[in-house]
Amino acid sequence: MESRIERIKKQLHGASYKLTPQREATVMVLLENEADHLSAEDVFLLVKEKAPEIGLATVYRTLELLTELKVVNKINFGDGVARYDLRKEGAARFHHHLICIECGAVDEIQEDLLGEVEKVVEKRFGFTVKDHWLTFHGICKRCKSEGDTKGK
Amino acid sequence: MESRIERIKKQLHGASYKLTPQREATVMVLLENEADHLSAEDVFLLVKEKAPEIGLATVYRTLELLTELKVVNKINFGDGVARYDLRKEGAARFHHHLICIECGAVDEIQEDLLGEVEKVVEKRFGFTVKDHWLTFHGICKRCKSEGDTKGK
């Protein structure tokens, strides 16, 4: 079975890009931290551990490239920083996010909950949906159970 | 009947802020361009027409203030710029956006289409939803009908 990095390499080649060592290190960092939502700076610091000579500009250029290839999505949670989130392979739509306003945790929902909503959008507004971005703000399960413990 | 600006004035006063001429001019610009999604710079340039002496920093400070009071939402569509979008008065949730990948138009859906989805999120993930941000990317009605005209 082909590895994830192999398939990304093919995507790069298909678009006439190379998988240089720097690009590979960057992709590896993203794969190893798939649950996180790393900023370019975060990625840079992690990549530096593998490839100390890499420059920040290269990380930016690589992340831009991966965004273009739809390997990652560039997201923005309101702080002034862009973050990069791996797309599930072959997913037609970007996954949803749950942001806890108490503890700041960012969880992901991989399951697509918007099928019916998109049908409504297409019918009622004549808009052909290609992708979506959905984020909920609220209180996560963990913070709620902490509240219980404290008897509040 | 009380005007929108009057009610915003009361909101400011309720939080111990004044509706200064600069703040009023900024709010007026937002009200007059409610359909748009203005950046701080956009707002600044429009406010300057009414109050030429205003500084960019004041516009930023006012927009931050209005965000805090939930009069506007600060949004980010992926270009590196924050944009400010008036909330509907009394709305519990932020409205949805439709971004056309052909022409770049940003339309709004005021109707809340996420009621059922939020129930699922609350039940299945134990997450109490307080607000949401939903944006669709796709082809708007206008671009599709243009396509028809061209016989494509």
Add this chain to the structure above:
DNA sequence: GTTATTGCAAAAACTTTGCATGGGG
């Protein structure tokens, strides 16, 4: 060899902050 890619440094773009000044009550 030729072309893509990199690292560095400089620049750009956007936003925030410090501070003296000004205005209202």
Add this chain to the structure above:
DNA sequence: CCCCATGCAAAGTTTTTGCAATAAC
């Protein structure tokens, strides 16, 4: 008087760009 709010300029952050050096084929 006091204090909030302002304008300006400076500083801060994040991201992009220019360019010579380097690496890949």
